[in-house]
Amino acid sequence: MTKEISKTVKELKPSGIRKFFDLANEIEGVISLGVGEPDFDTPWHICENAIHAISHGKTHYTANRGLLELRKAISEFHSLRYGQHYDPENEIIVTVGGSEGIDIAMRTLIDPGDEVICMDPNYVAYAPAVQLAGGKVVTIELKEENDFKLLPDDLKKVITDKTKAMIINFPSNPTGGVMTYEDYEKLVPILKESGIFIVSDEIYAELSYDQPFSSLAQFDEVKDQVIVINGFSKAFAMTGWRLGYLLSNKNISQAMNKIHQYVIMCAPVAAQYAAIEALAHGMNDVVKMRNDYLNRRNLLVQRLNRMGLTCNMPHGTFYVFPSIKKTGLTSEEFCAKLLEEEKVACVPGNAFGECGEGFIRISYAYSLDHIKQACDRIEHFLKNYL
Template sequence: MKSINRTIEHLKPSGIRKYFDLANAMEGVISLGVGEPDFDTPWHISAKAVESFEEGHTHYTANRGLIALRRQIANYYRNRYGIAYDPDSEILVTVGGSEAVDLCCRTLINPGDEVIVLDPNYVAYEPAILMAGGVPVRIPLTQEHDFKLLPEDLERAITEKTKAIIVNFPSNPTGGVMTREDYARLVPILKESGIYIISDEIYSELVFAGEFCSPASFDEIRDQVLVINGFSKAFAMTGWRLGYLLSNPELSEQLTKVHQFVIMSAPTAAQYAAIEALEHGMPDIAGMCKEYEARRNLICARLNRMGLTTNVPNGTFYVFANITSSGLSSDEFCVRLLEEQKVAIVPGTAFGESGEGFVRISYATSMEDIKEACARIDAFLKTLHND
């Protein structure tokens, strides 16, 4: 047999899957590793999908998605974040945020182009860059600076080969958030460089204090920004696989070209559900966000009392706990915790080299499970101190 694409052959599997597979093979495991809401999709949203079936809406939509949905997305970004996008020419509905990441990379990157990623970062970014023939360039983020992107680090990373940067705030895995003031310090650098900014805003609704800020809200760089968002995290719609991509008309035309050949259109029933989510689902978000905040407060307090230094994240449903006091590597910590106490979390190294010494813990699970998991982590740490 002939060889396959070398880039694919050399891609490493997701560092998260190892722990899911181990946990699934054991009984009595409490999983704090899954990056999805534990809430079911609110029924009024699901009911609209059922209604769409009953009304015979089982055919392809326009490549860009239902115009009614695109108008709702435009209204949402204008009313919520003060950013205007034309539903006819600047909005593309995708199969989850994951397709949007892939579309951005395949549309923007020529072989050898450099794309800056923040380290640690979401596991899909670097593979998407590599599969498009690009070269990932990492900027390490630090706990000391709340895992924010600093202007001096950005300026140092940009070269003549830099095509784009991928930012994700609120961040998976750190929970870090960039304020408007933080972004304002980056805007002159981004404007002068002319690079594209791929802004993954999937956690935009999960901010606990202050307001979410998108880099697209700065007029000076608005046309350089490609915004990725979707319904998975905010509306508890992970299984519906629906996202969207916002960009200037010229870019959107090219992105849609790739989408139409690879996908055709996003799932029709999911689009009808998403219209309902944007029209009537904001109270659902508020309720879930309030519960996440209570869980965050509990888990951060417990982890810090155990000596696992943990910044209190201002967004997402993750904490990025510093486990260096344990004397174990991130991978050793997670393997032993799973084997000895049946708690599944994810090593920071699954998200990049700068994740060494950290673990990602998801609090998208019940308060009862969080309390029991914390008790087990505490017991695990005590056994380490007795070794």
């Protein structure tokens, strides 16, 4: 070959999550607490609606934006549940998971050289999406002592004339941190004055435990600057269905739909019919799953702190982010040794950014029995390091 692949792609780092997941798959008897995927099956009535659609020949392209029936359901759901108001005709796009939403939001907003603020630690896909769009990542450290919240002074310090956008994810993967309405209220004047766009990944909105979910899209002063990303994977246990959506003002939505129609055409049709059923009759399922996660969270945090690892109480998602600094091991050393010696798979904190060093991410989207067994093994492991 005389030509090389894109320099930008060559320089992208592989996902740290997948690295340890793949290692765990090679070892027999591993308890994996690494992947952020519900252990529940998609509720059967949701599956049935997809099967019914297929059996009745509903297998053709929908409108690029998705089925209008689904967009109307999304609009009503967000209005009633979160106080976010979006026109189903021209302010909603149904996407292939939240991941497509991240990609096309970045490609719509970013010109080469634009700065995009990302939190650190935060979900692994954000910085690569910025880089692939030609942007420059600028980070804000989210600190354990602040419950991994975004503070106004930290935001002010990084906004420049080159700042185009900010990506936030609350409830947060990997920390479980949340932002309250009052927390966002302090950011609104800064965001309004700067005029930057806010890409708000709210995929874990329904997995908020200790206070109501809040969003910057609830503030009229900055709503037109906000692009909301959400979907069905986490709340409804529909990861494999690959269905998400984007909410934004009409002009931004029209621009994002240009990219969507060329690279995707439309989201999977059967999954769209499943999503209609999920929004119509699936909230009891969500409540049950959320209650189970809450019980798991409480057990896991209690056990981790009791065995000597400092662990903040996560107020959302299904992750804990304990500090392992007392052990003297790096995040990768800790996870590698834990996997080798005790056959428990977790994800090193530095997979989520440099500021994640000294932490590990543990998912509690697993059964209580698995979590209890894993905790016993972690406690045995720590006897050599604490």
